Protein backbone atom coordinates (compact mmCIF):
# COMPACT_ATOMS: atom_id res chain seq x y z
CA UNK A 1 0.00 0.00 0.00
CA UNK A 2 1.43 3.36 -1.01
CA UNK A 3 2.02 6.03 1.61
CA UNK A 4 -0.61 8.71 1.24
CA UNK A 5 -3.04 6.08 0.00
CA UNK A 6 -5.58 7.15 2.59
CA UNK A 7 -5.14 10.90 2.33
CA UNK A 8 -8.85 11.17 1.75
CA UNK A 9 -9.77 9.16 4.85
CA UNK A 10 -12.97 10.49 6.42
CA UNK A 11 -13.06 11.01 10.15
CA UNK A 12 -15.73 9.26 12.19
CA UNK A 13 -18.55 11.36 13.61
CA UNK A 14 -18.49 9.22 16.75
CA UNK A 15 -15.92 6.86 18.22
CA UNK A 16 -18.19 3.86 17.94
CA UNK A 17 -21.62 2.26 17.99
CA UNK A 18 -22.90 -0.25 20.55
CA UNK A 19 -25.50 -2.66 19.20
CA UNK A 20 -28.29 -3.59 21.64
CA UNK A 21 -27.12 -6.22 24.14
CA UNK A 22 -28.53 -9.72 23.82
CA UNK A 23 -30.50 -10.22 27.02
CA UNK A 24 -30.66 -13.99 26.81
CA UNK A 25 -26.93 -14.61 27.14
CA UNK A 26 -25.33 -13.03 30.18
CA UNK A 27 -21.74 -14.11 30.85
CA UNK A 28 -21.13 -16.99 33.28
CA UNK A 29 -19.92 -16.20 36.80
CA UNK A 30 -16.29 -16.36 35.63
CA UNK A 31 -16.98 -13.87 32.83
CA UNK A 32 -16.99 -16.52 30.09
CA UNK A 33 -19.95 -17.18 27.79
CA UNK A 34 -21.85 -20.37 27.04
CA UNK A 35 -21.14 -21.75 23.55
CA UNK A 36 -23.42 -20.43 20.84
CA UNK A 37 -25.50 -23.06 19.04
CA UNK A 38 -23.32 -24.39 16.26
CA UNK A 39 -24.98 -23.29 13.03
CA UNK A 40 -23.70 -24.89 9.87
CA UNK A 41 -23.98 -22.23 7.20
CA UNK A 42 -25.03 -23.35 3.74
CA UNK A 43 -22.68 -23.20 0.77
CA UNK A 44 -22.88 -23.89 -2.96
CA UNK A 45 -26.14 -23.29 -4.81
CA UNK A 46 -29.06 -23.06 -2.37
CA UNK A 47 -32.50 -23.06 -3.99
CA UNK A 48 -34.14 -20.78 -1.40
CA UNK A 49 -31.18 -18.51 -0.76
CA UNK A 50 -33.29 -15.76 0.79
CA UNK A 51 -35.53 -15.22 3.84
CA UNK A 52 -39.15 -16.44 3.49
CA UNK A 53 -41.70 -14.33 1.63
CA UNK A 54 -42.99 -11.37 3.63
CA UNK A 55 -40.30 -11.58 6.29
CA UNK A 56 -39.30 -8.18 7.66
CA UNK A 57 -35.95 -8.14 9.42
CA UNK A 58 -35.32 -6.44 12.77
CA UNK A 59 -33.78 -3.08 12.07
CA UNK A 60 -30.80 -2.51 14.30
CA UNK A 61 -30.41 0.85 15.96
CA UNK A 62 -27.10 1.12 17.76
CA UNK A 63 -26.25 3.54 20.53
CA UNK A 64 -23.45 5.90 19.52
CA UNK A 65 -20.66 6.38 22.04
CA UNK A 66 -17.66 8.64 22.30
CA UNK A 67 -13.97 7.75 22.62
CA UNK A 68 -13.89 7.92 26.42
CA UNK A 69 -16.71 5.38 26.89
CA UNK A 70 -15.55 2.12 28.43
CA UNK A 71 -18.65 1.00 30.33
CA UNK A 72 -20.49 -0.77 27.51
CA UNK A 73 -21.93 -4.01 28.84
CA UNK A 74 -19.97 -7.27 28.50
CA UNK A 75 -22.66 -8.58 26.25
CA UNK A 76 -22.96 -5.56 23.96
CA UNK A 77 -21.38 -5.70 20.55
CA UNK A 78 -19.24 -2.67 19.83
CA UNK A 79 -18.50 -1.26 16.40
CA UNK A 80 -15.26 0.61 16.77
CA UNK A 81 -12.17 1.65 14.84
CA UNK A 82 -8.78 0.55 16.20
CA UNK A 83 -6.42 2.23 16.84
CA UNK A 84 -8.89 5.03 17.47
CA UNK A 85 -9.28 7.52 14.65
CA UNK A 86 -9.42 11.24 15.28
CA UNK A 87 -11.46 13.71 13.27
CA UNK A 88 -9.69 14.55 10.03
CA UNK A 89 -7.05 11.81 10.43
CA UNK A 90 -5.11 10.69 7.35
CA UNK A 91 -2.67 7.87 6.73
CA UNK A 92 0.14 10.20 7.80
CA UNK A 93 -1.32 10.00 11.30
CA UNK A 94 -1.65 6.22 11.21
CA UNK A 95 0.62 4.84 8.42
CA UNK A 96 -0.21 1.28 9.54
CA UNK A 97 -3.91 1.88 8.78
CA UNK A 98 -6.98 1.24 10.93
CA UNK A 99 -9.05 -1.86 11.56
CA UNK A 100 -12.81 -1.65 11.69
CA UNK A 101 -13.89 -3.93 14.54
CA UNK A 102 -17.11 -5.59 15.65
CA UNK A 103 -16.28 -6.82 19.13
CA UNK A 104 -17.79 -7.70 22.49
CA UNK A 105 -17.14 -4.88 24.99
CA UNK A 106 -14.68 -6.93 27.04
CA UNK A 107 -12.63 -7.78 23.93
CA UNK A 108 -12.13 -4.10 23.17
CA UNK A 109 -10.96 -3.56 26.74
CA UNK A 110 -8.57 -6.52 26.38
CA UNK A 111 -7.05 -5.09 23.21
CA UNK A 112 -6.69 -1.59 24.67
CA UNK A 113 -4.96 -2.98 27.78
CA UNK A 114 -2.42 -5.05 25.80
CA UNK A 115 1.02 -3.72 26.79
CA UNK A 116 2.39 -1.55 23.99
CA UNK A 117 -0.94 -1.14 22.14
CA UNK A 118 -1.02 0.37 19.54
CA UNK A 119 2.49 -0.68 18.59
CA UNK A 120 3.50 -0.04 14.98
CA UNK A 121 3.23 -2.94 12.57
CA UNK A 122 6.50 -4.89 12.08
CA UNK A 123 8.44 -4.04 8.91
CA UNK A 124 10.31 -6.49 6.66
CA UNK A 125 14.13 -6.52 6.73
CA UNK A 126 15.37 -3.31 5.10
CA UNK A 127 11.75 -2.28 4.49
CA UNK A 128 11.77 -4.37 1.29
CA UNK A 129 8.54 -5.45 -0.37
CA UNK A 130 8.73 -9.25 -0.48
CA UNK A 131 5.37 -9.96 -2.05
CA UNK A 132 3.15 -9.08 -4.99
CA UNK A 133 -0.47 -9.89 -5.77
CA UNK A 134 -1.07 -11.32 -9.25
CA UNK A 135 -2.96 -13.93 -11.27
CA UNK A 136 -2.52 -17.46 -9.93
CA UNK A 137 -2.56 -20.76 -11.85
CA UNK A 138 -5.07 -21.92 -9.18
CA UNK A 139 -7.56 -19.33 -10.44
CA UNK A 140 -8.21 -15.75 -9.43
CA UNK A 141 -5.44 -13.85 -7.73
CA UNK A 142 -2.68 -15.12 -5.47
CA UNK A 143 0.35 -13.72 -3.66
CA UNK A 144 3.91 -14.34 -4.86
CA UNK A 145 7.42 -13.83 -3.45
CA UNK A 146 9.27 -11.01 -5.23
CA UNK A 147 12.67 -12.14 -3.89
CA UNK A 148 14.10 -15.26 -2.27
CA UNK A 149 12.82 -15.52 1.31
CA UNK A 150 14.53 -17.62 3.97
CA UNK A 151 12.72 -19.74 6.55
CA UNK A 152 11.53 -17.51 9.38
CA UNK A 153 11.76 -14.23 7.41
CA UNK A 154 8.86 -11.80 7.59
CA UNK A 155 7.10 -11.57 4.21
CA UNK A 156 4.40 -9.06 5.07
CA UNK A 157 2.61 -7.70 8.14
CA UNK A 158 -0.65 -5.78 8.04
CA UNK A 159 -3.63 -4.71 10.11
CA UNK A 160 -6.90 -6.35 9.04
CA UNK A 161 -9.53 -4.33 7.20
CA UNK A 162 -12.20 -5.88 9.44
CA UNK A 163 -12.35 -8.00 12.59
CA UNK A 164 -15.79 -9.48 13.33
CA UNK A 165 -17.33 -12.36 15.30
CA UNK A 166 -17.22 -15.74 13.57
CA UNK A 167 -20.63 -16.84 14.85
CA UNK A 168 -23.97 -15.05 14.74
CA UNK A 169 -25.55 -13.21 17.60
CA UNK A 170 -28.53 -15.00 19.15
CA UNK A 171 -30.87 -11.98 19.12
CA UNK A 172 -32.11 -12.42 15.60
CA UNK A 173 -33.72 -15.74 16.40
CA UNK A 174 -36.35 -14.07 18.58
CA UNK A 175 -38.21 -12.87 15.52
CA UNK A 176 -38.00 -16.16 13.69
CA UNK A 177 -40.69 -18.28 15.39
CA UNK A 178 -42.45 -20.72 13.09
CA UNK A 179 -39.65 -20.79 10.54
CA UNK A 180 -37.77 -23.91 9.48
CA UNK A 181 -34.08 -24.24 10.42
CA UNK A 182 -33.06 -23.37 6.85
CA UNK A 183 -35.32 -20.31 6.82
CA UNK A 184 -33.98 -19.16 10.17
CA UNK A 185 -30.43 -19.41 8.87
CA UNK A 186 -31.37 -17.32 5.83
CA UNK A 187 -32.95 -14.73 8.15
CA UNK A 188 -29.87 -14.69 10.37
CA UNK A 189 -27.59 -14.23 7.40
CA UNK A 190 -29.64 -11.31 6.14
CA UNK A 191 -29.76 -9.60 9.53
CA UNK A 192 -26.06 -10.15 10.08
CA UNK A 193 -25.39 -8.66 6.64
CA UNK A 194 -27.25 -5.50 7.72
CA UNK A 195 -25.17 -5.23 10.88
CA UNK A 196 -21.96 -5.82 8.95
CA UNK A 197 -23.06 -3.05 6.60
CA UNK A 198 -22.89 -0.56 9.50
CA UNK A 199 -19.25 -1.50 10.05
CA UNK A 200 -18.45 -1.23 6.33
CA UNK A 201 -19.93 2.28 6.22
CA UNK A 202 -17.56 3.33 8.99
CA UNK A 203 -14.46 2.27 7.00
CA UNK A 204 -12.37 4.72 5.02
CA UNK A 205 -13.41 4.76 1.36
CA UNK A 206 -10.14 3.07 0.38
CA UNK A 207 -10.47 0.27 2.92
CA UNK A 208 -14.10 -0.35 1.95
CA UNK A 209 -13.12 -0.51 -1.71
CA UNK A 210 -10.27 -2.93 -0.97
CA UNK A 211 -12.65 -5.08 1.13
CA UNK A 212 -15.39 -5.22 -1.49
CA UNK A 213 -12.84 -6.11 -4.22
CA UNK A 214 -11.91 -9.38 -2.43
CA UNK A 215 -13.00 -12.77 -3.75
CA UNK A 216 -16.41 -14.15 -2.82
CA UNK A 217 -17.18 -17.85 -3.15
CA UNK A 218 -20.55 -17.56 -1.37
CA UNK A 219 -22.70 -15.85 -3.96
CA UNK A 220 -25.49 -18.43 -4.23
CA UNK A 221 -26.08 -19.62 -0.67
CA UNK A 222 -27.89 -16.60 0.83
CA UNK A 223 -24.79 -14.92 2.27
CA UNK A 224 -24.91 -11.22 1.50
CA UNK A 225 -21.90 -9.69 -0.28
CA UNK A 226 -20.13 -8.71 2.97
CA UNK A 227 -20.73 -12.01 4.75
CA UNK A 228 -19.70 -13.85 1.58
CA UNK A 229 -16.38 -12.01 1.53
CA UNK A 230 -15.82 -12.73 5.23
CA UNK A 231 -16.59 -16.43 4.75
CA UNK A 232 -14.23 -16.62 1.77
CA UNK A 233 -11.35 -14.61 3.17
CA UNK A 234 -11.49 -14.67 6.97
CA UNK A 235 -8.56 -15.69 9.14
CA UNK A 236 -9.33 -16.91 12.65
CA UNK A 237 -7.83 -14.39 15.08
CA UNK A 238 -5.73 -16.32 17.60
CA UNK A 239 -6.18 -15.08 21.16
CA UNK A 240 -9.49 -13.30 20.52
CA UNK A 241 -12.54 -15.17 21.74
CA UNK A 242 -15.59 -14.47 23.87
CA UNK A 243 -15.93 -17.85 25.53
CA UNK A 244 -13.38 -20.61 25.54
CA UNK A 245 -10.39 -20.52 23.20
CA UNK A 246 -11.49 -23.77 21.50
CA UNK A 247 -15.07 -22.56 20.96
CA UNK A 248 -15.13 -21.53 17.31
CA UNK A 249 -18.64 -20.08 17.62
CA UNK A 250 -17.29 -17.33 19.88
CA UNK A 251 -14.05 -16.72 18.00
CA UNK A 252 -13.27 -13.75 15.76
CA UNK A 253 -12.35 -13.59 12.11
CA UNK A 254 -10.20 -11.05 10.25
CA UNK A 255 -10.26 -10.01 6.60
CA UNK A 256 -7.04 -8.54 5.24
CA UNK A 257 -6.11 -6.57 2.16
CA UNK A 258 -3.03 -8.58 1.09
CA UNK A 259 -3.06 -11.77 3.13
CA UNK A 260 -6.66 -12.55 2.14
CA UNK A 261 -5.35 -12.94 -1.41
CA UNK A 262 -3.24 -15.96 -0.41
CA UNK A 263 -4.46 -19.23 -1.89
CA UNK A 264 -4.72 -22.55 -0.11
CA UNK A 265 -2.32 -25.49 -0.15
CA UNK A 266 -2.30 -28.62 2.04
CA UNK A 267 1.52 -28.26 2.08
CA UNK A 268 1.80 -24.55 2.91
CA UNK A 269 5.02 -22.56 2.70
CA UNK A 270 4.00 -19.77 5.13
CA UNK A 271 2.78 -19.40 8.66
CA UNK A 272 0.97 -16.48 10.22
CA UNK A 273 0.54 -15.15 13.72
CA UNK A 274 -1.54 -12.36 15.20
CA UNK A 275 0.20 -9.70 17.25
CA UNK A 276 -2.35 -8.12 19.58
CA UNK A 277 -0.16 -5.12 20.52
CA UNK A 278 0.09 -3.93 16.90
CA UNK A 279 -3.29 -5.47 15.97
CA UNK A 280 -1.62 -7.02 12.95
CA UNK A 281 -1.10 -10.35 11.23
CA UNK A 282 2.49 -11.30 10.40
CA UNK A 283 3.24 -13.73 7.59
CA UNK A 284 6.56 -15.61 7.63
CA UNK A 285 8.18 -18.28 5.44
CA UNK A 286 8.08 -21.76 6.97
CA UNK A 287 10.62 -23.01 4.44
CA UNK A 288 12.98 -21.29 1.99
CA UNK A 289 10.92 -19.76 -0.82
CA UNK A 290 12.26 -18.90 -4.28
CA UNK A 291 11.68 -15.61 -6.07
CA UNK A 292 8.41 -15.86 -8.03
CA UNK A 293 7.03 -18.81 -6.01
CA UNK A 294 3.37 -18.54 -5.00
CA UNK A 295 2.71 -18.22 -1.27
CA UNK A 296 0.21 -20.54 0.40
CA UNK A 297 -1.31 -21.16 3.76
CA UNK A 298 -3.73 -23.91 4.67
CA UNK A 299 -7.46 -23.25 4.99
CA UNK A 300 -7.96 -26.72 6.51
CA UNK A 301 -6.39 -29.04 9.06
CA UNK A 302 -3.37 -30.44 7.19
CA UNK A 303 -3.14 -33.37 9.61
CA UNK A 304 -6.18 -35.02 8.13
CA UNK A 305 -6.58 -37.44 5.26
CA UNK A 306 -7.13 -36.21 1.71
CA UNK A 307 -10.89 -36.93 1.80
CA UNK A 308 -11.32 -35.20 5.18
CA UNK A 309 -9.44 -32.17 3.85
CA UNK A 310 -11.62 -32.12 0.71
CA UNK A 311 -14.71 -31.92 2.95
CA UNK A 312 -13.27 -28.94 4.86
CA UNK A 313 -12.35 -27.17 1.62
CA UNK A 314 -15.71 -27.64 -0.11
CA UNK A 315 -17.31 -24.46 1.37
CA UNK A 316 -14.53 -22.43 -0.31
CA UNK A 317 -15.40 -24.03 -3.63
CA UNK A 318 -11.93 -25.59 -3.70
CA UNK A 319 -11.15 -28.95 -5.26
CA UNK A 320 -7.57 -29.01 -4.14
CA UNK A 321 -4.91 -29.75 -6.74
CA UNK A 322 -1.89 -29.10 -4.54
CA UNK A 323 0.95 -31.67 -4.72
CA UNK A 324 -0.17 -33.06 -1.33
CA UNK A 325 -3.63 -33.88 -2.75
CA UNK A 326 -2.58 -34.92 -6.26
CA UNK A 327 0.09 -37.25 -4.86
CA UNK A 328 -1.97 -38.47 -1.88
CA UNK A 329 -1.63 -42.18 -1.01
CA UNK A 330 -2.57 -44.38 1.95
CA UNK A 331 0.95 -43.73 3.28
CA UNK A 332 0.70 -39.91 3.08
CA UNK A 333 -2.76 -40.03 4.71
CA UNK A 334 -1.25 -42.10 7.51
CA UNK A 335 1.76 -39.79 7.83
CA UNK A 336 -0.51 -36.75 8.24
CA UNK A 337 -3.02 -38.29 10.61
CA UNK A 338 -0.42 -40.00 12.80
CA UNK A 339 2.27 -37.31 12.73
CA UNK A 340 1.59 -35.87 16.18
CA UNK A 341 1.50 -39.35 17.73
CA UNK A 342 4.82 -40.31 16.10
CA UNK A 343 6.47 -37.13 17.37
CA UNK A 344 5.11 -37.75 20.89
CA UNK A 345 6.54 -41.30 20.81
CA UNK A 346 9.99 -40.04 19.71
CA UNK A 347 9.84 -37.41 22.43
CA UNK A 348 9.09 -40.04 25.08
CA UNK A 349 12.06 -42.15 23.86
CA UNK A 350 14.23 -39.02 23.89
CA UNK A 351 13.39 -38.36 27.54
CA UNK A 352 14.35 -41.95 28.43
CA UNK A 353 17.70 -41.47 26.63
CA UNK A 354 18.27 -38.12 28.36
CA UNK A 355 18.02 -39.83 31.75
CA UNK A 356 20.04 -42.90 30.76
CA UNK A 357 22.51 -42.40 27.92
CA UNK A 358 23.07 -46.16 27.62
CA UNK A 359 19.60 -46.37 26.05
CA UNK A 360 19.23 -45.92 22.26
CA UNK A 361 18.99 -42.30 21.11
CA UNK A 362 16.34 -40.99 18.71
CA UNK A 363 18.67 -39.71 15.97
CA UNK A 364 17.67 -42.21 13.28
CA UNK A 365 13.91 -42.05 13.97
CA UNK A 366 13.95 -38.21 14.15
CA UNK A 367 15.95 -37.80 10.93
CA UNK A 368 13.67 -40.26 9.13
CA UNK A 369 10.55 -38.36 10.25
CA UNK A 370 12.11 -34.97 9.39
CA UNK A 371 12.76 -36.26 5.85
CA UNK A 372 9.16 -37.52 5.54
CA UNK A 373 7.78 -34.21 6.83
CA UNK A 374 9.89 -32.17 4.42
CA UNK A 375 8.95 -34.39 1.46
CA UNK A 376 5.22 -33.99 2.24
CA UNK A 377 5.61 -30.24 2.92
CA UNK A 378 4.38 -30.39 6.52
CA UNK A 379 7.10 -28.35 8.19
CA UNK A 380 4.50 -25.82 9.33
CA UNK A 381 3.60 -28.22 12.15
CA UNK A 382 4.71 -26.59 15.43
CA UNK A 383 5.99 -30.01 16.63
CA UNK A 384 8.60 -29.96 13.84
CA UNK A 385 10.69 -27.78 16.17
CA UNK A 386 10.73 -30.61 18.75
CA UNK A 387 12.33 -32.99 16.23
CA UNK A 388 14.94 -30.41 15.23
CA UNK A 389 15.76 -29.80 18.90
CA UNK A 390 16.09 -33.52 19.66
CA UNK A 391 18.44 -34.07 16.70
CA UNK A 392 20.57 -31.09 17.78
CA UNK A 393 20.71 -32.46 21.36
CA UNK A 394 21.85 -35.92 20.25
CA UNK A 395 24.53 -34.47 17.91
CA UNK A 396 25.70 -32.15 20.64
CA UNK A 397 25.99 -35.02 23.15
CA UNK A 398 28.20 -36.89 20.69
CA UNK A 399 30.35 -33.74 20.15
CA UNK A 400 29.28 -33.46 16.52
CA UNK A 401 29.23 -29.66 16.80
CA UNK A 402 28.78 -28.90 13.10
CA UNK A 403 25.68 -31.05 12.77
CA UNK A 404 24.33 -29.79 16.11
CA UNK A 405 24.76 -26.19 14.90
CA UNK A 406 23.05 -26.97 11.59
CA UNK A 407 19.94 -28.26 13.37
CA UNK A 408 20.01 -25.48 15.98
CA UNK A 409 20.08 -23.00 13.12
CA UNK A 410 17.05 -24.70 11.54
CA UNK A 411 15.32 -24.73 14.94
CA UNK A 412 15.96 -21.03 15.30
CA UNK A 413 14.50 -20.25 11.85
CA UNK A 414 11.50 -22.45 12.55
CA UNK A 415 10.97 -20.66 15.83
CA UNK A 416 11.15 -17.25 14.09
CA UNK A 417 8.54 -18.47 11.60
CA UNK A 418 6.17 -19.53 14.39
CA UNK A 419 6.70 -16.82 16.96
CA UNK A 420 8.52 -13.94 15.27
CA UNK A 421 11.39 -14.50 17.73
CA UNK A 422 14.58 -16.56 17.78
CA UNK A 423 14.68 -19.69 19.94
CA UNK A 424 17.04 -17.90 22.39
CA UNK A 425 14.56 -15.03 22.77
CA UNK A 426 11.70 -17.49 23.29
CA UNK A 427 13.74 -19.40 25.93
CA UNK A 428 14.66 -16.15 27.68
CA UNK A 429 11.03 -15.01 27.79
CA UNK A 430 9.76 -18.32 29.16
CA UNK A 431 12.58 -18.43 31.80
CA UNK A 432 11.71 -14.93 32.94
CA UNK A 433 8.03 -15.87 33.55
Ligand SMILES: C[S@@+](CC[C@H](N)C(=O)[O-])C[C@H]1O[C@@H](n2cnc3c(N)ncnc32)[C@H](O)[C@@H]1O
Pocket residue numbers: 136138139140141142214215216217232233260261262263264265316317318319320321322
Ligand atom coordinates in the same frame (compact mmCIF):
# COMPACT_ATOMS: atom_id res chain seq x y z
C1 LIG B 1 -8.96 -16.19 0.37
S1 LIG B 1 -9.40 -16.24 -1.30
C2 LIG B 1 -7.81 -16.37 -2.02
C3 LIG B 1 -7.59 -15.33 -3.07
C4 LIG B 1 -8.41 -15.48 -4.30
N1 LIG B 1 -7.83 -16.47 -5.21
C5 LIG B 1 -8.58 -14.14 -5.02
O1 LIG B 1 -8.65 -14.14 -6.26
O2 LIG B 1 -8.68 -13.12 -4.37
C6 LIG B 1 -10.09 -17.84 -1.34
C7 LIG B 1 -10.68 -18.24 -2.66
O3 LIG B 1 -9.65 -18.40 -3.63
C8 LIG B 1 -9.84 -19.60 -4.39
N2 LIG B 1 -8.77 -20.56 -4.04
C9 LIG B 1 -7.89 -20.45 -3.01
N3 LIG B 1 -7.04 -21.48 -3.00
C10 LIG B 1 -7.37 -22.26 -4.03
C11 LIG B 1 -6.86 -23.50 -4.52
N4 LIG B 1 -5.83 -24.11 -3.96
N5 LIG B 1 -7.45 -24.03 -5.62
C12 LIG B 1 -8.52 -23.41 -6.20
N6 LIG B 1 -9.05 -22.24 -5.78
C13 LIG B 1 -8.48 -21.67 -4.71
C14 LIG B 1 -11.20 -20.14 -3.99
O4 LIG B 1 -12.15 -19.59 -4.86
C15 LIG B 1 -11.38 -19.59 -2.59
O5 LIG B 1 -12.74 -19.45 -2.25
